Amino acid sequence: MRWKKISDAVIRRLPLYLRVLDELANDPNTQLISSQDLGVRAGVGPALVRKDLAWFGEFGKQGVGYEVKFLRDELRRILNLDSEIKIAIVGAGSLGAAFARYAHKRYADDSSFNLNVVALFDNDPGKVGTEIDGIPVYSANEMQERVRELQIHMAIIAVPSEQAQTTADRLVAAGVKAILNFAPVKINVPEGVHLASADLSLELQCLAYYLRD
Amino acid sequence: MRWKKISDAVIRRLPLYLRVLDELANDPNTQLISSQDLGVRAGVGPALVRKDLAWFGEFGKQGVGYEVKFLRDELRRILNLDSEIKIAIVGAGSLGAAFARYAHKRYADDSSFNLNVVALFDNDPGKVGTEIDGIPVYSANEMQERVRELQIHMAIIAVPSEQAQTTADRLVAAGVKAILNFAPVKINVPEGVHLASADLSLELQCLAYYLRD
Known part of the structure; x- marks a missing residue:
């Protein structure tokens, strides 16, 4: 329904x-x-x-x-939180890795969330094959097959701005239906895919406006 | 003006x-x-x-x-970004520390932001006195004097929910005029202080709603 x-x-x-x-x-x-x-x-x-x-x-x-x-x-x-939601984070740089650690700690202890970060993707060969708090880092080249295989329907984009749209396109092609975009850039997704943005730099820049009186 | x-x-x-x-x-x-x-x-x-x-x-x-x-x-x-804005992060746990690392990397390289995280605060004695990417971690007890001394006008709250309001009150008392709240709880600030919220769990929970068709 x-x-x-x-x-x-x-x-x-x-x-x-x-x-x-x-x-x-x-x-x-x-x-x-x-x-x-x-x-x-x-x-x-x-x-x-x-x-x-x-x-x-x-x-x-x-x-x-x-x-x-x-x-x-x-x-x-x-809210569809009655069954596990598997999440991928694309980009294992400072923000992606940080959020993986945070999410692992926050959601693993608290079953009321039912959110589970199951995969990270990166194109740095030095990171691929490693783990962040137990979450495997896969090659970005494997994104589509892994997302399908692991039945991931939600993803977080934490790549540099210029890669954000391509990343979103690949996630959508792999069947992802909900994306949280950390990259400070506007991306487009087709109808039927839900997009939210968490642009922390934008939040800080907006706050700066209110500093002067 | x-x-x-x-x-x-x-x-x-x-x-x-x-x-x-x-x-x-x-x-x-x-x-x-x-x-x-x-x-x-x-x-x-x-x-x-x-x-x-x-x-x-x-x-x-x-x-x-x-x-x-x-x-x-x-x-x-x-946007008041023509002069440096000094930021404090309260809470050097997984999210606070993560955001400190991210901000250090992102804003230090890019002068167009003019945002500078200059202090972290925590009440864990094991963290106080350490540094995260060069940013000193001070005791939460010193918050008010340090914020005044360092002329910090913007702060990020990354403490557990139950400490968020007290933290906000102390920041406001010390002269902070803009707060970004990462804690997943509603906090109140007096008029003249601007509050933004970056509740990442809430974003993910909302996105979950759109997963079922």
Whole structure:
């Protein structure tokens, strides 16, 4: 089932709710949560909480609230986090390697993510064949066959700007459906592939604007 | 001078224009650029380019275009990137250390950024006193005095979620005016302090939503 017309803004709030519910699910004394309380903890207005969740079904009872574990499981299912998502990182330079280490530590310990970085790709022969925190570094030439073989559907692009579009094209050709682009450049993907950008330099450059008063 | 009512969306496009101009400034054959060409290269519609830039002054001539180096210098000035911006990273764990290495490599080689990570802070005694790619790791207890002493106005929060708000409060008290928050939690800052969030787990969780068809 797909919920066709739901805006990105709604989707972006679902992980915030999920985090609150994941935390609360460990507390045996909290079995129910009101939209008010969920909103405060997630930093979202309570009316918006109800509206966001209503897109996906009827999860709460008026005057009672939401069952914590039930809603958590539903949100995980909606976000496709109920089964393992295998991720490739292309580019094992400073940022790619760094994010691999971070993700390994962060997601391996916390099953609520279900995100698993299973492969790195690089074209430096000195890196190919090595491992970063147990994650193998493959040759960029093998990208397409490995992505297919390992059933990777999500990838992170951490290559230099001038290689970002080619990398995206190869990932898409191999069946990747969701890309997070760290390269500070605009890339294009065909319809049906979802692209997000995490351009950290751009964030810092924008912040600089607000420094002078 | 401040341009009060300019939206964040406009500000976020300025670094995209700046990148194009930085690249072109190295090419002795390109002294002028049309808004059309600037737009295509930056991935922004030409009408929007003109509109965005018009917020800050009259930089181009009708039918002639923009002088590349002049507009680059103006954009750097507008973004406060015409003088060095000193950045602190709080948290020298996997993500903080990783970003320090990345930033060191990326920004040190490229003077067009003018961003300089000058300090890391951590409360692990095993890390305090060490360096990461030449950047000293100070005790988190020294945060406020060091930030003042080193005249740091921008900071990156890379601590665990439960320490993020306290960290932000201390940074603000020490005079930091712009914060990039990597911790996967909502934090609050007073008016006059600008906050951006780079929640990479949230990006991946959102992307997961689009995986199922």
